[in-house]
Amino acid sequence: MATKAEERSRERAPLTRERILATAVALADAGGVDSISMRRIAQELGVVPMALYKHVANKDELLDGMIDLVVAEIDPPPQGVEWKTAMRERILAARRVLLRHPWAARVIQSQGEPTPTVIGYLDSMMGILLAAGFSIDLMHHALHVMGSRILGFSQDLFDDTDSMPEEEAKAMWTGLAEVYPNLAALAGAYFEGQVTHDEASTVGGACDDQFEFEFALDLILDGLERLRTAEGSA
Amino acid sequence: MATKAEERSRERAPLTRERILATAVALADAGGVDSISMRRIAQELGVVPMALYKHVANKDELLDGMIDLVVAEIDPPPQGVEWKTAMRERILAARRVLLRHPWAARVIQSQGEPTPTVIGYLDSMMGILLAAGFSIDLMHHALHVMGSRILGFSQDLFDDTDSMPEEEAKAMWTGLAEVYPNLAALAGAYFEGQVTHDEASTVGGACDDQFEFEFALDLILDGLERLRTAEGSA
DNA sequence: GAGTCTAAGTGTACGGCGTACACTGTGTCA
DNA sequence: TGACACAGTGTACGCCGTACACTTAGACTC
Numbered sequence A, B: 001m002a003t004k005a006e007e008r009s010r011e012r013a014p015l016t017r018e019r020i021l022a023t024a025v026a027l028a029d030a031g032g033v034d035s036i037s038m039r040r041i042a043q044e045l046g047v048v049p050m051a052l053y054k055h056v057a058n059k060d061e062l063l064d065g066m067i068d069l070v071v072a073e074i075d076p077p078p079q080g081v082e083w084k085t086a087m088r089e090r091i092l093a094a095r096r097v098l099l100r101h102p103w104a105a106r107v108i109q110s111q112g113e114p115t116p117t118v119i120g121y122l123d124s125m126m127g128i129l130l131a132a133g134f135s136i137d138l139m140h141h142a143l144h145v146m147g148s149r150i151l152g153f154s155q156d157l158f159d160d161t162d163s164m165p166e167e168e169a170k171a172m173w174t175g176l177a178e179v180y181p182n183l184a185a186l187a188g189a190y191f192e193g194q195v196t197h198d199e200a201s202t203v204g205g206a207c208d209d210q211f212e213f214e215f216a217l218d219l220i221l222d223g224l225e226r227l228r229t230a231e232g233s234a
Numbered sequence C: 001g002a003g004t005c006t007a008a009g010t011g012t013a014c015g016g017c018g019t020a021c022a023c024t025g026t027g028t029c030a
Numbered sequence D: 001t002g003a004c005a006c007a008g009t010g011t012a013c014g015c016c017g018t019a020c021a022c023t024t025a026g027a028c029t030c
Helices: A002-011 A017-031 A038-044 A049-054 A059-071 A083-100 A104-110 A116-131 A136-151 A166-179 A181-191 A209-233 B002-011 B017-031 B038-044 B049-054 B059-071 B083-100 B104-110 B116-131 B136-151 B166-179 B181-191 B209-233
Strands: none
Touching: A017 A038, A017 A059, A038 A049, A038 A059, A059 A083, A059 A104, A059 A116, A083 A104, A083 A116, A083 A136, A083 A209, A104 A136, A104 B104, A116 A136, A116 B166, A116 B181, A136 A209, A136 B136, A136 B181, A136 B209, A166 A181, A166 B116, A181 B116, A181 B136, A209 B136, A209 B209, B017 B038, B017 B059, B038 B049, B038 B059, B059 B083, B059 B104, B059 B116, B083 B104, B083 B116, B083 B136, B083 B209, B104 B136, B116 B136, B136 B209, B166 B181
């Protein structure tokens, strides 16, 4: 009967939780979060929707599984460097992963409870702080200060004018500027080339996300470092 | 014919965009974000679902309208105080509003473009910074640093053990602590009463959200103040 | 008044969703 | 050989947002 099984597996690999999750992630990478539906995933796997439920309890659990897959991609923290560098590198590693899976930030936020994998990640972050001599109290505050940034994203309220034709971006900014005086200042500076950001900004966008992310990250890390040394000397 | 109109209005006020939005907000306040569906809102108003579409383009626009209603509740910034105080107060005012409408943070984040009302709010925040002598560049960075916190929330990854029976909370923490060594430290401190937070913590929760929010806010504001004065002297 | 025009509210219907539940088929082991 | 477990199927239900064609009622003109 091996023949039949082989034939079967040649025409279609058996369904597994892993295959389902991988397919779901690929689908989300390609088409955004809206393209993950149980029906769509099943179709991609050449299977009837209800088949998925033999390997995954429900959609919520599937989303958790997808998050785990993504978080597992984050490189471990570098060893033998001071805490600030370790934390900085790890967070930027997380950011790189989340940029590869742009849907993940939103899904992580909209899921209620963090998955064990996420908790494990947080735990290792706590480890870095405690090893550096942070008190438990300050470590606790530190996590709250960093908030979501610790996972490599910081849902901004404004995407600025990413990937918009220059002409259109200009029209938008000046349109807005008529109503909002302070936004006008920002827009003006942008079109004078006055706002530069150290590097040449990404493809003409008004705002280099990566620069802003690191700027904020460093401000926060420096603030925490000051508190840590103050705590140590007290 | 006034009689008939009066009779009609006695039995049911005419449908308006305002009435729809107010009902939607009330519904969300009462039952969370999942209880806002076009059908549910219509039912609440004693009207057929499609009637809503005469006053609201689609569900997305309805959500935008709800956000506007909420953002409009935020008190204006105090006048005649230094920038840090003004910003702090305004952000805490925003937080108070968002605590009254717990669904709003999630909705604001999941809507793509910010509404004009939100942009107006951000613009007034920019005004505070510019008036305090921030350069346009630093003002821009500052907004990114504050991120969502500027609107009074900071989607945390962990809700700690809010509103959970003490017994259950303890079991959860110690259960987690077996697998996650650093979390164990936090749990230990909590149950020894070692982590105190200045005030008595809210109804026995491990973690006083308000305290954490203000701690993070102040750390960030202090960091920005340092950058501002450094910039001024350069 | 009679007739027309407009806009508010209705009713029906479509294609999507997650998933409950009863089924079929196939491989394993007694 | 027959019992059993379990992967995958098929059908169906009750939600969802909303397109589109309709009735109805008030306002406005002649």
